[in-house]
Amino acid sequence: MKQEFVKLIDVSRCTACRGCQVACKQWNEMPASRTRQHGTYQNPQDLQWNTWTLIRFQEHVDKSGTLRWLFRKDGCMHCTNAACVKSCPTGALYYTEFGTVAINKEACIGCKACVAACPFDIPRYNEADEKIYKCDLCYTRLQEGQKPSCVLSCPTGALSIGKKEVMIEKAYARVKELGGDANVYGDKFVGSTHVIYVLTEKPEVYDELPSHPAVPFSIILWKNLFKPFTLIGLGAVAGLAGLHYLIKGPHKVHEKNEGGE
């Protein structure tokens, strides 16, 4: 691994201009979909195969009874222990040298295991080409020393990217500055994510944001226990059958009723 990168999302600086949302579509050449007015600026309503990042608009009444907007840029968290990579049968989802999780579209067979596995509900399935889509943190841009397109587009400094240690330090400094319920989200679970939030409220306040994300236990059982035990089981039983044959020998047919046959 060359150098781990972390993208920092400081929600306290976000004005919900959605420049990142547009820049993401533009760079990745993702078409827009027709959407409906749902009485909110949040548009589309959720992540889509062609919408890899989305500003979530949330109306929040704080402890003092004041109504405020909470803006959160949703998208792939680029886990160090990624449930999607663990569950992917073909290796289409893989770790890059930057610690991020990229996808090799050619290798994806549309099994949707990653959709089930992701604790953040990020990968999206496209019925048309039977493939999975998600943010790859602009892998090709990172390879050329460029910032991801969302970071490049951000006018307020809510988005920044840099070396992991530097960005985590920056996040904690910002949290100290903000005070109150402000907290760093991302460095304490799934082996630390490569997208880290500075949240102004506690994580449980935010819509669609798990407070305690983890690689699901069912995925761990599947891949760490059942998967090896498929072979161990087949091998062990075949070995025992062999031993039985050597020790006891085949089960002979009784000859007593053969009647001279």
Added chain:
Amino acid sequence: MSSHEAVVRITDAEERIVHWLLAASCLFCLFTGLGLQFQAWDIIPTILGGYYASKLMHIYSGVVFTGMLAYSFYMWSRDCSFEDADLQWVLKAGGYLWPVKDLPPVYKYNAGQKAFFWILIVCGVVISATGLFMWLWNPLVVPAIIARLAYMAHAGAVVLLGAFIVVHMYLGTIGNPGTASAMITGLVSRAWCQTHCPRWLADHEKKEAQQ
């Protein structure tokens, strides 16, 4: 005794065809499934024309497996119903592990064969149901937590069924000489029947005599 034929027809063509369709689809699913489970074995999807082709073959073979599983249940569940004497057979391990006397005489299938049948049915239903679910719906219309359980249960049931299939293959071939022909030609020796299914043989011969 000399009036009896040396060989007895123990399975009909229908049973043998279903058995082999079930076995072939099951083993092919295991083969393609291992290829999808272990990336180190990408030789399996490679010889089958890639991972996507491998996925499709896994699915369609699974459809055959599901159909044959249902047919097997229809065809063999009666023969494989447990009876009181089966407990004695199990407690003596059918005479396979240590010398035993007075093994209860078996009708058509012994308790071990019956147990294998029911493990096949239970694991097969779990594998078929979760497989169908993963193929058609999951996880786009159900909560992710349910979808995850389906992947886990699919793999878990394979561990159990796979191990029992190895036992089945051993006992059906070299472990019990003379048995494999029951699923090939359908004919076994009369002595074989006397050993493995004496009560069924007696019934069978009584019926033959009446004709």
